[in-house]
Amino acid sequence: MESEQDFSDDKCVILCKGCIKLKPEKIANRIEEAETIILEDCSKDFNLRKDLKYVVFCCPALYHLTEHSAFSKIVDLRLIEKCFKKPEEVAIAWIKSSLIFEPPDVKAVETGYEVIYIGNNSDVISELSENTKLCVIxxxxxxxxxxxxxxRVIVPEDDNFSISGEVGNFVVNVKGTDLTTNRKGNFSLKGGQIIFPGSEIKKEGIHTFDDEFRCALNAIKNLGSYLRIEPIEIDFDVCCTSKSGFEGCSLCLSCPSGxxxxxxxxxxxxxxxxxCGYCSAVCPVSAVKYSIMPSDLLMRKIDAVSSEGKTIAFICEDSLKKLYRMSKGMKKKIPEVLPVVVPCINSISELHYLYAALNGMNVLVFPCDSEHKLTNFEITRKILATFGFDCIRIVEFDNIDIKKLRNPGKILKNVEGKNKREKLFRMINLLxxxxxxxxxxETELFGIVEVNEGCTLCMTCTFFCPTGALRKENETLYFNHGLCIACGLCLACPENVITLNKVLDFEKIGEREIYKDEVLKCPSCGRPHITKSMYEKLSKVSKYSILFCSDCRPKVILEAIYEEMMKEEGEERNE
Ligand code: SF4
Ligand code: SF4
Structure with a gap:
């Protein structure tokens, strides 16, 4: 994959000799994608070029001490320097993959100035009342x-109050006494943000840290509006469910946080x-854009470290911290891996795993302690195993054996396609x-559709199929297994002759004919116009022959009516 933007002049990597035990020169010599700066000591004043667009700080201290307005990333090399056999190689790969960057899409979130505080800290109340339009429970x-x-001060009757709404528009329903008006009753309080220290509610705009001042500062910082990255965006014209309005595909609805x-x-x-990006990774038609790390960006990160015969490691920030904690008591050093840091393991799709494997790499996944949805990992493992390859593993840091892994070698060529599914099947074709x-x-992700005897080629299924897996041409129905997402919308078939098996069948990859009907000719003009099964069905209910084509039928019907009238007239005359 080609990088769309070349920032090389605008990108910079800063290494500090004082903070890391690795050899910064050795690392800097191998980074060609950006300018590299090596500092003797990060505590000294240092000014960055103003025209930089993106900076990779190889230690957090540098990041915090250096004034800069560029987008930036911390690549904390201290986390990896003790536990790998070849830490410099790991560091170089981590920096290279981190240098692949795109400015994220941001959106303004309106919060207004009304804040509701639920708690008993009078200093926090005093601080908030100076800066916000405050309501206190x-x-x-x-x-x-x-x-x-x-x-406004409410003393609640008990702890039973409810919170509804979203950031910018919260409502807290509470029963108690409003001391400002001295009224008792039920009150609906409105606020753009809520401060509720220690609460277990997890919702944007509700600040729940145990540290009450931290909550207050966050709320004050976000007063009016703030910018945030929209993690996901659904393209309703592409989403199979949203564009049809029917219950079909529901893969993303298994979102781990509901x-x-x-x-x-x-x-x-x-x-x-x-x-976490799960919905984007699981959506078969690329209807969900994951703004934190778009699919193409992750592909480019894989490209940045790609090296045949090596081992790529997908890892998240939390997992890196876990690695650092474990590294202190680690007896055996970890073999060299090429790390690509992702926001969450859930955001990796089967496309990314296969992309790495077909680039000739072994693939390791280092999960953090959170629960993960491993649907994509599992299907990739099964696909590769189908062809005899065992090169993708979920591993713990203290139990890594890469010697036995076997990948297909670098066989990747063109993987263009309009969505994930098309690209995926290009890769499967290479295998x-x-x-x-x-x-x-057996999998929920792919489907095989068969059409049985009785199909009238009415095209209901092709109309409902959201991916183009079914199409009709010359009284023949074609099915493309690669495009079928097993959504079941084609089961709306009025003749009830469709069967759907949720399976990925390597012998049926590609498009094939699944139903063909005989086409009958119009007895009047000889034009082929109706399928045999449709004729048989309609002739049971139609008074006039529908064997005639639409051009000839009016004439034939008129002639039949005329004949009937003549016959009736003749009969009347005879009487
Ligand atoms: S997974 Fe299915 S339902 Fe969800 S966005 Fe994609 S196409 Fe739509
Ligand atoms: S062929 Fe049927 S199950 Fe497959 S994508 Fe089309 S409508 Fe869905």
Missing amino acids: TSGEVAEGLYPFRT ALLRENGKIRIKGSCTG MKYPVKKSKI
């Missing part, structure tokens, strides 16, 4: 100390999205030169 004891009131739902025929994102060990894989 607090105990009677704390409330007394707030008199004369500069904010943040997606189907509402009024469309897939909708709720506020509980944690930005088809190897003997297949097992021709079928």
Whole structure:
């Protein structure tokens, strides 16, 4: 894959001799993609060029001490320097993959100035009342100390209050006494943000750190509006469910944080999205854009470290920290790997895993302690195993053996395609030169459609099929296994002659004919115009012959009516 933007003049990598034990010169000599700067000591003042667009700081201290306005990334080499056999090689790969960068899409989130504080810290209340339009839910004891009131103060009757809405538009329903008006009753308080220290609620705009001042500062920082990266964006014209309005594909609805739902025929994102990228990785038609790390960007990161025979390692930030913790007691050093840091393991699709494997690399996944959805990992492992390759593993840092891994070698060529599914099948086609060990894989992700006797070629299935896996040409129905996402929408067939098997069948890859009907000719003009099965079906209900084509039929019907009239007239005359 070609990099779309070449930032080489605008990118910079800063290494500091004081912070890392690795040899910065050795690393810098191998980084050709950006300018490299080696500092003796990061505590000295240092000014960065103003025209830089992207900076990789190889230690967090440098990042915090250096003034800069460029996009930046911390590549904390201290995390890896102790535990790998060849730490410089690992560092170089990590820096190279981190240098592949795209400015993220950001969106302004409106929060307004109204803040609701739920808690009992009078210093925090005082701080907030200076800076925000505040409403406080607090105990009677704390409330007394707030008199004369500069904010609205509610003393709740009990702990049973409810919170609804989203950031910018929260509503807290509470029963109690409003000390500002001295009224008792049920109150609906509105606020753009909520400060609720220690709460277990996880929602954007609700600040729940135990540290009350930290919550308050975050809320003040976000007053009015703030910029955030929209983790995911759904293209409703591409999403199979949203564009048809029918329940079909629902792969993304298995979102690990339950943040997606189907509402009024469309897939909708709720506020509980944690930005793990699972939906984007699992969507077969690339309808979900993952802004934190778009699919193409991850491919380019893989390209940046790609080296036949080596081992690529997908790893997240949390996993890197886990590695650092473990490295202290690690007895055996980890073999050399080429790290690509991802926001979450969930965001890696089967396309990325296969892309790395078909570039001739072994693929390791280092999970953090969170739970992961490994649908994509599993299907990739099974696809590769079908061709006799065992080169993709989920591993723990203290148990890595890469000697036995076997990958297909660098066989990757063109993987262009309009979406993930098309690209995926291009890759599977490249693997088809190897003997297949097992021709079928049971999976929810792929489907095989068969059409049985009785199909009238009415085209209901081709109309509903959202991916173009079914198409009709010259009274023949074609099915492309590669495009079928097993959504089941074609089962709307009015003749009930379609069967769908959820399976990936390597013997049926590509497009093939699945139904062909005899076409009958119009007895009047000789034009072929109706399938035999449609004729048989309609002739049972039609009074006039539908064997005639649409051009000849009116004439034939008129003649039949005329004949009937003549016959009736003749009969009347005879009477
Ligand atoms: S996985 Fe993709 S196509 Fe399927 S419902 Fe979700 S967004 Fe739509
Ligand atoms: S062939 Fe059927 S199951 Fe497959 S994608 Fe089309 S409508 Fe969905």
